[in-house]
Amino acid sequence: MEAMIRAEGDGIMNVIRRERVDEKRESPPQLLYTTNELASVMGVKPLTIRRWTKAGVIPVGIDIGGVKRWRRDEIQAWIQSGSPPQK
Secondary structure, eight states: OEEEEEEEETTEEEEEEEEOOOTTOOOOOOOEEOHHHHHHHHTSOHHHHHHHHHHTOSOOOEEETTEEEEEHHHHHHHHHTTOOOOO
């Protein structure tokens, strides 16, 4: 469906047609895990993820604005390889 939006500018009536965004469109896949998401994947509490990070048990994460994130592909590869300690 299309929605009609009428806008007046400088005394001239402009009609702008805009297509409605398909709500079923898939969002891009998330490439990073948050601490909570990684904890859920690993079946542990977020505190355990923080401890494992400090101890070097899990792959090194990325700091984004003071918040730790982990690349999903790295975590998945690490899990598939038997989750060896990283240090």
